[in-house]
Amino acid sequence: MGVIDNLLLGLGVALTLTNLFYCFAGVFMGTLIGVIPGIGALAAISMLFPITFHLDPTAALIMLAGIWYGTAYGGSTASILLNIPGTTSSAVTCLDGYPMSRQGRGGVALLMTTVASFIGGSIGVVLLMLFAPIIADYALEFGSADYFSLMLLGLVAASTITDSSAVKGLAMVTLGVGFGLVGTDIYSGTQRFTFEVIELGDGISLVALAMGVFGVAEVISSIGKVDATTIDPESVKFKAMRPTRTDLRRSWMPIARGSTLGSFFGTLPGTGPAIASFMSYALEKQVSSRPEEFGKGAIEGVVGPESANNAADQTAFIPTLSLGIPGSPTMALMLGALMIHGINPGPRLLTEQPEMFWGLIMSFWIGNLFLLILNIPLIGIWVRLLQVPYHMMFPAVLAFIAIGSYSVHNSVLDVWMVVAFGAFGVGMRLLKLPAAPLLLGFVLGPMMEEHFRRAMLLSRGDFATFVERPISGIVLGITVIFLIYAVYSAFQVSKPKRAKAEPA
Amino acid sequence: MKRDYQDIITGALVLAAGGFIAAYAASNYDLGTLRRMGAGAFPFGVGVVLFVLGLLIGIPAFFRGGTFQTISVRPAVAVLGGIVVFALLVRPFGLIPAVCGLILAASIAEKTFRPVAIAGVCATMAVLIFLIFRLALNLPLAMFRWPF
Numbered sequence: 276m277g278v279i280d281n282l283l284l285g286l287g288v289a290l291t292l293t294n295l296f297y298c299f300a301g302v303f304m305g306t307l308i309g310v311i312p313g314i315g316a317l318a319a320i321s322m323l324f325p326i327t328f329h330l331d332p333t334a335a336l337i338m339l340a341g342i343w344y345g346t347a348y349g350g351s352t353a354s355i356l357l358n359i360p361g362t363t364s365s366a367v368t369c370l371d372g373y374p375m376s377r378q379g380r381g382g383v384a385l386l387m388t389t390v391a392s393f394i395g396g397s398i399g400v401v402l403l404m405l406f407a408p409i410i411a412d413y414a415l416e417f418g419s420a421d422y423f424s425l426m427l428l429g430l431v432a433a434s435t436i437t438d439s440s441a442v443k444g445l446a447m448v449t450l451g452v453g454f455g456l457v458g459t460d461i462y463s464g465t466q467r468f469t470f471e472v473i474e475l476g477d478g479i480s481l482v483a484l485a486m487g488v489f490g491v492a493e494v495i496s497s498i499g500k501v502d503a504t505t506i507d508p509e510s511v512k513f514k515a516m517r518p519t520r521t522d523l524r525r526s527w528m529p530i531a532r533g534s535t536l537g538s539f540f541g542t543l544p545g546t547g548p549a550i551a552s553f554m555s556y557a558l559e560k561q562v563s564s565r566p567e568e569f570g571k572g573a574i575e576g577v578v579g580p581e582s583a584n585n586a587a588d589q590t591a592f593i594p595t596l597s598l599g600i601p602g603s604p605t606m607a608l609m610l611g612a613l614m615i616h617g618i619n620p621g622p623r624l625l626t627e628q629p630e631m632f633w634g635l636i637m638s639f640w641i642g643n644l645f646l647l648i649l650n651i652p653l654i655g656i657w658v659r660l661l662q663v664p665y666h667m668m669f670p671a672v673l674a675f676i677a678i679g680s681y682s683v684h685n686s687v688l689d690v691w692m693v694v695a696f697g698a699f700g701v702g703m704r705l706l707k708l709p710a711a712p713l714l715l716g717f718v719l720g721p722m723m724e725e726h727f728r729r730a731m732l733l734s735r736g737d738f739a740t741f742v743e744r745p746i747s748g749i750v751l752g753i754t755v756i757f758l759i760y761a762v763y764s765a766f767q768v769s770k771p772k773r774a775k776a777e778p779a
Numbered sequence: 780m781k782r783d784y785q786d787i788i789t790g791a792l793v794l795a796a797g798g799f800i801a802a803y804a805a806s807n808y809d810l811g812t813l814r815r816m817g818a819g820a821f822p823f824g825v826g827v828v829l830f831v832l833g834l835l836i837g838i839p840a841f842f843r844g845g846t847f848q849t850i851s852v853r854p855a856v857a858v859l860g861g862i863v864v865f866a867l868l869v870r871p872f873g874l875i876p877a878v879c880g881l882i883l884a885a886s887i888a889e890k891t892f893r894p895v896a897i898a899g900v901c902a903t904m905a906v907l908i909f910l911i912f913r914l915a916l917n918l919p920l921a922m923f924r925w926p927f
Contacts, residue, residue, distance in 0.1 A: 736814030
């Protein structure tokens with residue numbers, strides 16, 4: 276099938292009324308939750324994804340994806356108007372977005388962000404369409420040893436490139452793999468680490484873990500820190516949003532550069548949107564003829580990173596869908612949701628379920644269009660929502676977390692697990708342990724074990740198989756470099772302070 | 780001599796977790812052979828790796844200074860307590876009373892007590908929950924229940 280056929284197939288799926296509705300619903304709810312200060316993409320997705328369990332897989336996937344980039348948009352609104360980043364990548368948007376809104380140019384910043392995100396996202400989608408099938412084709416030849424090594428690289432890269440220490444990231448990723456062990460062993464049927472609790476035989480609930488560690492812990496740390504009284508409602512009126520000619524002229528090159536950077540970094544394991552937006556910001560500052568304006572409301576510092584993180588958001592689907600290996604915690608969550616629906620992402624997804632794959636991709640575009648519509652004329656609603664006092668907002672958020680975790684299996688145990696993981700998440704913040712790697716390890720752990728054991732079975736117990744297979748060998752080599760860096764940085768006595776950002 | 784006690788504690792906890800996983804796996808599950816690994820082999824490996832990472836976090840911390848992170852206890856207790864209340868109430872009394880209980884308990888997080896705001900949030904949530912979970916999604920969740 277040619278590209279055109281695929282596109283038509285995808286459009287046919289994405290444009291059915293039900294799927295359009297769920298796409299819209301996802302984007303709408305994503306924006307709604309994303310705007311709420313302190314709730315990042317991960318928390319938002321984990322809150323909302325129980326809702327999708329009751330849909331058919333394609334609709335669920337379309338809605339989840341909508342929720343995801345909806346949150347990204349909503350998060351940038353909160354960053355620009357209130358200086359509260361919901362995600363690591365929108366922390367960059369705060370740097371110049373918030374100063375712009377202090378100067379009464381918040382509306383312009385929001386509009387340009389929306390446009391930049393749309394362009395970045397579109398470029399990402401095109402690349403996804405072009406490359407995912409090629410990679411999937413190639414990946415059909417991958418063996419278990421290759422998969423194991425690729426996953427290992429993904430985990431190691433994602434945990435060493437964090438904003439806290441590399442060994443702590445590695446420890447959390449390993450602990451995540453440990454949590455993933457709980458449940459029935461697929462080979463022998465042994466109940467592992469279930470401690471006689473029958474319900475644990477199915478493993479720890481992904482929803483409970485994600486909601487506890489991200490949702491609950493984020494709510495706790497935002498209480499008392501959010502103040503929405505500084506927004507000037509005049510600056511975000513539709514009329515005040517129109518960018519000047521200078522704004523436009525200064526924006527298009529950063530958008531182009533940001534999209535390119537973002538597309539590239541999105542595909543790499545472990546880097547993703549956050550790194551892409553930091554890189555884009557640094558690059559714009561470097562090439563700008565007015566570097567002194569950065570941090571004081573330079574529009575380049577808003578549109579570049581925003582287009583970068585949206586492009587990365589889309590290209591991050593390339594490894595997730597074509598290899599079944601997520602590069603970022605958010606993608607891990609998407610992958611987890613897919614598996615709950617009984618779909619195994621991987622090279623075969625494209626050939627076995629082309630309607631789903633292409634339908635999803637076309638829905639990205641439609642979703643991005645919806646976002647444009649939702650965010651420009653309706654921005655007033657989101658701003659009004661930001662002004663709801665946080666003491667009324669957070670109990671409502673918590674209620675949805677509790678109901679969401681309860682409704683998945685109608686199980687009270689899942690709610691208790693949210694409490695336990697919430698407490699755990701608070702503890703992790705106390706000890707400055709990054710939470711994102713934990714989730715990544717939790718999702719990838721069981722798959723890694725399966726591939727590891729299968730590879731060892733095939734090689735008759737010979738570890739050399741991981742080095743002798745060319746793909747696996749090269750990937751492991753790269754992994755070792757990351758590990759050496761991690762150990763080296765652990766022993767550095769005075770570590771240079773890196774840019775601090777809230778873990779997403 | 781300055782020491783980073785926070786990271787020493789972190790390292791010790793990670794090390795303990797790793798040690799526990801490895802020991803528990805080795806003593807309760809079949810390790811198998813390299814060729815045909817048992818249920819305990821991979822967990823054992825995970826435990827060992829975690830143990831080593833605990834050392835890597837903890838040992839360097841003896842040679843540098845550090846600060847303690849602080850966290851306000853009140854919101855943490857109130858928020859977690861709210862979810863506990865939900866877990867206790869949802870089976871016997873149904874969804875809406877459980878949510879109201881959660882909201883009430885969680886609002887202790889703020890120092891000022893705002894009865895009107897709390898009642899407003901409860902009422903809004905009750906309506907929303909009914910609309911979303913009963914009418915739109917049609918989930919089999921009991922809204923109200925009377926256990927006696």
